[in-house]
Amino acid sequence: MSPDVIVIGTGVIGAAIAFELAKQGRRVLSLDRNAQAGHGSTSGSCAIVRMHYSTFDGTAFAWEGYHYWRDWADYLGLPAGSDLARFREVGCLVMKTEANGQLEKHKTFSAELGCPFEELTAEQVQARLPICDLASFAPARRLDDPAFGQPNGRRMGGAVC
Template sequence: MTDTADAIIIGTGVIGTATAYEMAKKGWKTLSLDRLSQIGHGSTAGSCAIIRMHYSTFDGTAFAWEGYHYWRDWRDYLGAVAGEALAEFRECGCLVMKTEANGNLDKHLENSRALDIPVEEWDSAKITERLPIYALDRFAPPKRMDQTGFGEPTGGALPGGVFWPLAGYVTDPALSLQNLAAAAKRHGARFRMGVEVAEILRESGRVKGVRLTSGEEIHAPVVVNVAGPGSSH
């Protein structure tokens, strides 16, 4: 008998598991597929897991600002059960230097202020006061390791930076995926690991489902491809 779902989600990284969770909460019967044997063993697990809200586009900034609140209230967002081990969000702040290459962060500041995101401009004296170990030497333009002068200052000093006090990082990105998957399962989401999608099936110009490398077909009217680096294969 052919397996079916309302939506097939290819990939169980942070985008894939979050998609499964949000869709399952809304009543979709989701089936997540991944060629890896365990959830949380892909590129997300090896990421720095930095949670920031400084982006040069307004939409990107708004999206990240919304996401920050989910990470901050992680247990409530997931509806986690008592005693469940959860990844933690550490709110340590993030300092980004102003350079000509990033437009002195003018767009980032504009977007943050438009959304009432806490942000502080620090001049070089403020940076030295708060982070005395920080060197403000310029190293631009970038050089390859085999070029003369690689790693040496090029003269002058950076004028300052921008500090986002609410930024931070997630202590265990792999665990955060396990948390999302557990929350999705509580809403009926299914996961199949160790299976690889070979083809996205179509019928009459519409998505019909997927075919696995084993030859098995799974049918669904919606297929979401969030397989990260493997998305194009």
């Protein structure tokens, strides 16, 4: 029996495409140059679900995707109580920096989409996460730079979660 579709790549994108095609009843063959599914760039992912993007489309796409991840076991059609696909909502804290425009775009896009977020001052971040160092280290430096790892004398102004 020959496949209807051949998907090249078994990372998160290729696997998602193959899954959707299979749900439609197509016979799918997935191929990858790596030894196992999920190797390559997918294996380097931090595997978080976040909505902190600098474009409206990126934020909207992530917000929509969040609802699939939240109900992931149902989406996959797993039996009730299955422990194969758990989604743990633990939150996400992104520091406001000059480089990310103090997350102004993200806050605007999130508000337009009805995506909840909370803005925190530096003091609120410190109160919630006393272990968090709010020293600023920008701009990024190379490992061989003598100033690598040295703070620049400024502090982060807050965060969005």
